[in-house]
Each structure stands twice: as C-alpha cells, then as structure tokens.
Amino acid sequence: MNEISCSSWLRFLLFFSSLSLQFISGFTGDSSSSNDGKKNATSSNSKGKGVVIICVIILVVVLFSVFLFKYWQKKKREEQYARLLKLFEEDDELEVELGLRD
Numbered sequence: 001m002n003e004i005s006c007s008s009w010l011r012f013l014l015f016f017s018s019l020s021l022q023f024i025s026g027f028t029g030d031s032s033s034s035n036d037g038k039k040n041a042t043s044s045n046s047k048g049k050g051v052v053i054i055c056v057i058i059l060v061v062v063l064f065s066v067f068l069f070k071y072w073q074k075k076k077r078e079e080q081y082a083r084l085l086k087l088f089e090e091d092d093e094l095e096v097e098l099g100l101r102d
Helices: 002-028 037-098
Strands: none
Touching: 002 037
16 A cells, blocks of 8 residues: 555656646746847846746745655554554453453
8 A cells, every 4th residue: 555655646746846847947938039138137037046946945845745744654653553552452451351361
C-alpha cells in the first residue's frame, strides 16, 4: 500500500511541477515587441524577479507539503501502534476474566 501512495504522490508532484512551469513560462513572454531598450531591460528584469519569487514560493509549498505528509504518516503510525497495544491489553483482561490466566 505504501508503494501505491508513493506512486500517486510522485504523480502529484510531477503534475504540480509541470503546471507551475507552464505558469512561469507565461510570465516570461516575448520581450521583442517593445521598441525602447531601457523599457525592455527593466521589464525583463522585473519579470526575472517575479519568476524567482514564484520558484521560491513553489519550493516552499512543496517542502511544506512533504513535511505535512511525513507528519501525517508519523501520526498514523503512532495511532496504529497504540491500537495494537490496546488490542493486546484487552486480550490479557479477557483471559483473566475467563479464568484462563491469573
């Protein structure tokens, strides 16, 4: 089951990264349509900063998602372990009640 969740997690990351790359490419645009050289340089410089900011935001979101996924897995594992311990505790009480064990 863990292999299935990892596979779907990787598919999600691939989809998200391809979508974000298309989003970023939309910001770059074609700068050859402008006539003024200064305006062109300023425009491409601000677009470059925007692309960097978007990349940083995407990186932070991906890292936060990975952290949340790992945290969720840890909590789920702890919950399953607690249920397992409770199951064995109940069996001991049941054996004592039935007189099978003192």
